[in-house]
Amino acid sequence: SYELTQPPSVSVSPGQTASITCSGDKLGDKYASWYQQKPGQSPVLVIYQDDKRPSGIPERFSGSNSGNTATLTISGTQAMDEADYYCQAWDSSTVVFGGGTKLTVL
Amino acid sequence: QVQLQESGPGLVKPSETLSLTCTVSGDSFSSHYWSWIRQLPGKGLEWIGYIYYSENTNYNPSLRSRVIISVDTSKNQFSLKLSSVTAADTAVYYCARGRFEYNTPHFDYWGQGTLVTVSS
Numbered sequence: 276s277y278e279l280t281q282p283p284s285v286s287v288s289p290g291q292t293a294s295i296t297c298s299g300d301k302l303g304d305k306y307a308s309w310y311q312q313k314p315g316q317s318p319v320l321v322i323y324q325d326d327k328r329p330s331g332i333p334e335r336f337s338g339s340n341s342g343n344t345a346t347l348t349i350s351g352t353q354a355m356d357e358a359d360y361y362c363q364a365w366d367s368s369t370v371v372f373g374g375g376t377k378l379t380v381l
Numbered sequence: 382q383v384q385l386q387e388s389g390p391g392l393v394k395p396s397e398t399l400s401l402t403c404t405v406s407g408d409s410f411s412s413h414y415w416s417w418i419r420q421l422p423g424k425g426l427e428w429i430g431y432i433y434y435s436e437n438t439n440y441n442p443s444l445r446s447r448v449i450i451s452v453d454t455s456k457n458q459f460s461l462k463l464s465s466v467t468a469a470d471t472a473v474y475y476c477a478r479g480r481f482e483y484n485t486p487h488f489d490y491w492g493q494g495t496l497v498t499v500s501s
Binding site: 276371 | 485
């Protein structure tokens with residue numbers, strides 16, 4: 276079965292750029308989505324189709340996908356961005372999620 | 382504004398069937414892919430399956446033998462049944478709206494989630 280691999284944790288200083296990666300075999304040939312989940316809350320879609328932002332998602336969130344890696348980039352990271360982030364793709368008619376990355380803003 | 386709300390028992394006995402319902406407001410079932418996703422305690426997200434056009438379903442292969450997703454369009458609800466549950470099925474269960482674009486789904490609206498514990 277298809278697997279998506281994320282680093283367990285990423286740390287960033289406020290105002291700096293955070294990059295969260297998601298790796299999978301030929302992931303660049305698929306579309307990647309990203310979800311933000313804060314403690315006790317439901318996931319929120321922040322990026323879909325690699326680089327599209329849903330309405331209401333700040334412009335500091337961006338995405339890219341090439342080769343075997345999709346990347347979620349948060350520019351000018353704010354304390355409110357501290358959360359778990361999950362990537363998601365579609366393979367063999369199955370929805371696949373990455374294991375999640377805890378973003379710490381310190 | 383689309384809203385989803387899960388409901389159902391918070392406690393299920395081992396070997397029994399877990400049953401949850403998701404009530405949708407602000408949208409119709411004529412489009413989109415109505416989905417169930419779960420999150421084991423302290424773990425990541427796991428897709429369970431979805432239903433679309435009220436009768437077509439697609440399930441996670443790892444759960445397929447135990448899952449049924451159905452819809453009641455008259456009540457704007459869709460449901461999950463997971464049979465023969467064990468403690469490993471203890472999780473927060475989310476319902477979500479899936480959108481398929483360019484042959485790939487993403488989930489743009491989620492319910493608040495409901496914790497289901499499997500225990501005797």
